[in-house]
Amino acid sequence: MVLLKIAFRNIFRQRRRTLFTALSMFGGFILAAFFIGWADGTYNGIIDMFTRNRLGHIQIHEKDYLDRPSLYKTINDMSVINRTLEEVSGVESWTPRLYTAGLASLDDKTAGVQILGIDPVRENKTTSFNKKIIEGRAFSSASAAEVILGKGLAEILKAGVEDEIVVISQAADGSIANDIYRLIGITESGDEMTDRTAFYLPLEEAQKFLVLEGRVHEVAVTINNLNDVERIHRIIEEKLDNPRLSVEPWQEFARSFYMAMKADKEGMWIMLVVIIIIVAVGVLNTVLMSVLERQREYGVLRAVGTKPSQVIRIVLLEITFLALFCIVAGAIAGLLINTYFASHGLSLSNPITYGGIEIRAMRSEINTRSFFIPALIVLLSAGFVSLFPALKAARTDPARSMRFH
Amino acid sequence: MEEMNVRKIKDYIVYTEGLEKTYKDNGLEVKAVRGIDLRLKSGEFTAVVGPSGSGKTTLLNIISGLDTATRGEVWLKGRLLSKMKKRELADFRRDNIGFIFQAYNLIPVLRVEENVEYIMLLQGVNKLERHKRVLEILDEVGLQGMGNRLPPKLSGGQQQRVAIARAMVSRPALILADEPTANLDSKTGGALLDMMKELNRKTGMTFLFSTHDNIVVERARRVITLQDGKILKDEVKER
Ligand SMILES: Nc1ncnc2c1ncn2[C@@H]1O[C@H](COP(=O)(O)OP(=O)(O)O)[C@@H](O)[C@H]1O
Numbered sequence A: 001m002v003l004l005k006i007a008f009r010n011i012f013r014q015r016r017r018t019l020f021t022a023l024s025m026f027g028g029f030i031l032a033a034f035f036i037g038w039a040d041g042t043y044n045g046i047i048d049m050f051t052r053n054r055l056g057h058i059q060i061h062e063k064d065y066l067d068r069p070s071l072y073k074t075i076n077d078m079s080v081i082n083r084t085l086e087e088v089s090g091v092e093s094w095t096p097r098l099y100t101a102g103l104a105s106l107d108d109k110t111a112g113v114q115i116l117g118i119d120p121v122r123e124n125k126t127t128s129f130n131k132k133i134i135e136g137r138a139f140s141s142a143s144a145a146e147v148i149l150g151k152g153l154a155e156i157l158k159a160g161v162e163d164e165i166v167v168i169s170q171a172a173d174g175s176i177a178n179d180i181y182r183l184i185g186i187t188e189s190g191d192e193m194t195d196r197t198a199f200y201l202p203l204e205e206a207q208k209f210l211v212l213e214g215r216v217h218e219v220a221v222t223i224n225n226l227n228d229v230e231r232i233h234r235i236i237e238e239k240l241d242n243p244r245l246s247v248e249p250w251q252e253f254a255r256s257f258y259m260a261m262k263a264d265k266e267g268m269w270i271m272l273v274v275i276i277i278i279v280a281v282g283v284l285n286t287v288l289m290s291v292l293e294r295q296r297e298y299g300v301l302r303a304v305g306t307k308p309s310q311v312i313r314i315v316l317l318e319i320t321f322l323a324l325f326c327i328v329a330g331a332i333a334g335l336l337i338n339t340y341f342a343s344h345g346l347s348l349s350n351p352i353t354y355g356g357i358e359i360r361a362m363r364s365e366i367n368t369r370s371f372f373i374p375a376l377i378v379l380l381s382a383g384f385v386s387l388f389p390a391l392k393a394a395r396t397d398p399a400r401s402m403r404f405h
Numbered sequence B: 001m002e003e004m005n006v007r008k009i010k011d012y013i014v015y016t017e018g019l020e021k022t023y024k025d026n027g028l029e030v031k032a033v034r035g036i037d038l039r040l041k042s043g044e045f046t047a048v049v050g051p052s053g054s055g056k057t058t059l060l061n062i063i064s065g066l067d068t069a070t071r072g073e074v075w076l077k078g079r080l081l082s083k084m085k086k087r088e089l090a091d092f093r094r095d096n097i098g099f100i101f102q103a104y105n106l107i108p109v110l111r112v113e114e115n116v117e118y119i120m121l122l123q124g125v126n127k128l129e130r131h132k133r134v135l136e137i138l139d140e141v142g143l144q145g146m147g148n149r150l151p152p153k154l155s156g157g158q159q160q161r162v163a164i165a166r167a168m169v170s171r172p173a174l175i176l177a178d179e180p181t182a183n184l185d186s187k188t189g190g191a192l193l194d195m196m197k198e199l200n201r202k203t204g205m206t207f208l209f210s211t212h213d214n215i216v217v218e219r220a221r222r223v224i225t226l227q228d229g230k231i232l233k234d235e236v237k238e239r
């Protein structure tokens, strides 16, 4: 108790020095809180935009479909999936899709295409499909004999709205599937690669075309909060409880994108190391100075029976008090800063494009780790660098420290 | 013979035999203490005098166990210090010796009563008892009503009174005071010494001073003169 008192009151002795120490801890905390909130916010923003555009946050497939896609690896009972996803809280929307390759032609132009059967209503709800139509209109129904082409593909075929496109593929029963569809719209997803091959059909029409009635290859799911993806993906998996299905979070089905994001995020840790150094240098200097200055006091304390461990406690408690104060103050300031940048964001004068997605503004994110990690950084780095001066104080030789010359 | 020796040692509160201390300073050997046999009986009020550098502080530090002798032994209350473990020695010192230094005696952030109470806190004395004893001793050293002050706000003489109170409050057998009047004017120093002498008379605690101040010498009952680390004279005053 009395050690606590000494430690606490020591804080107020060298006000300027204390202020300097406090500022380095406070500044370190705010920097770290801002960087983490900012990094998490912008990265999650990019990931969210990227995945929401087409992929979704979670996908469901037949077990082996992702490794080796095939027309025959289908999800056969959508009603169970619909019911399950309905029940899971945090799920925002989902949409079923059918995929296969085909050959499309118009007049003398022919191109290899990826046929995508999509549910017009659900696709629009999940990935804002209709917003990406730059010419023409959306599907009139799930069974209409209509096609929407990616922009690049339309250019290759020199196709315009109202043209009639012939498409050939292989149906699930082994027969040749071929049909003529009226081009009603052209879409631009932001991803040129996709747009050069995308041949969208309404889901039911596509199922009929490929003789896969009632079946789909993929269900893309979006959730409300990207940070919940691991948890919700597990819940869906458990609830479906079907070994023939696989449920994957975006980290798995968009692996290369995930690795790229992860590599970018490593930069944040380098920043944190810099902050640790700021705190460590600021603290070490001042703690060492006060210990040297108070050597006689530690000598008196030792002479009258204070144990070395108790002297260590006095030094460490003082810096801990100060660190806790700085953490509380820093948390308040950090919250204000992060709240501001979460709601206002920072609009970019030169929008950046990532994977075909244009990003116009970056926003911070407010999460627990943007406070937890800085608190840990401040506490541990301050405590760690104070250990050396504390040991020095504990080893004070009373006889020497009080000698007069 | 051996047994007789032990009996003899037990009769003294401080008993040293052949104390020597050699400091090594940049390869240069400094013999601070060269063969001191010092014996103090309980209740003494004794001053070690001698010019600066004669070894007074070194001697006191060795007696208290704050420093170790190069040769020779110290017994306090019949116990051989060199046989004690570090921790044991620290506790023994805390419980049996009160220190008064020339200056910088007090913890500046602790109030007067907290400074006085400190050792009792380490000893685990209960609150009621602590409070009672702090009030008593502050009264005795003439600091009644000053318990709430912080040391830097006090005069040098008042600070030394607090130091005396702290040294005496847990009733140690021995008080070691290294030049306690060096930073005080003669009037203040004299008053302080009179007060300590009175406390010595009342409590029977043993006082050992180091000093080259006449104020102390005049009041000491026994004066041991050091020169170059050796005892030159050892006089007990009449009366
Ligand atoms: N730690 C030390 N290292 C080297 N020499 C020392 C040390 N402490 C004391 N001395 C020397 O020992 C001698 C006695 O010193 P000291 O005991 O302080 O004398 P006094 O207290 O009588 O002035 C002096 O010559 C002093 O310089």
Ligand SMILES: [Mg+2]
Residues within 6 Å of the ligand: B056, B057, B058, B178, B179
């Ligand atoms: Mg001295």
